[in-house]
Amino acid sequence: MSTKPIGIFDSGLGGTSIWKEIHSLLPKESTIYLADSKHAPYGERTQEEILQLSIKNTEYLIQRGCKIIVVACNTATTNAIDYLRENYDHPFIGIEPAIKPAALNSKTGVVGVLATRGTLTSSLFTKTSALYAKDRKVMEQFGDGLVPLIENGKINSAEMKELLHKYVDPMVKADIDYLVLGCTHYPYLVPQLKKILPESVTIIDSGYAVAKQTKAVLEKLDLLKLNDTPPKNLFYTNKDVTLLKSLMKDYEDIANFSFLEF
Secondary structure: OOOOOEEEEEOOOOOHHHHHHHHHHOOOOOEEEEEOHHHOOHHHOOHHHHHHHHHHHHHHHHHOOOOEEEEOOHHHHHHHHHHHHHHOOOOEEOOOOOHHHHHHHOOOOEEEEEEOHHHHOOHHHHHHHHHHOOOOEEEEEEOOOHHHHHHOOOOOOHHHHHHHHHHHHHHHHOOOOEEEEEOOOHHHHHHHHHHHOOOOOEEEOOHHHHHHHHHHHHHHOOOOOOOOOOOOEEEEEOOOHHHHHHHOHHHHHHEEEEEOOO
């Protein structure tokens, strides 16, 4: 089992930000990444739709022999991971907005959270926020329109700049010192956000924490790949392979990209 791949799925290309963190921490591991771009963004779908898509993605990865499943999507985690853990024998790693470290380290007492509608309206986010940020002002903002722009290669477009100003400027005026990115697509917006935010604002996401948790679970279950056989990194998308490749251009020599109808 230890030589089998890590399975990772997301509602599109954003989870590649998680893949990069996992690969950096666990370079010997083989991976299979599933980008369900055809159905992105999950954050605008019903809970039942999100659940059914998550089940389909999970079963595909299990059929491909994955030893662990990383749900590299905040919306899928908050809406489906409990069901997945209850109904499949595989270990699952989820992801949720890093509200805890932001709230604990905030000096101004004001924290911004930019996330999808599906994440911010979930019971899991509500519970986490109430637990760790009860003494903080949390400014929640739906990132409507951001994922489609990223999925269509418009990260640096005028439309993106306009939306980010619309969403983030009120947070700056309210004196946030942390901005939590609650969607795995959003780390690709960090260069844009740094142009908008003052240097006093720290941008935080969950990528490294997810990679650490993945390693910890693999160690606990004796599933770490310890031999030096070359890893295989497979990427599947049901939309634009070219865009996926462009986001992963620094890894083209170690990855295989394919279109998959699913």
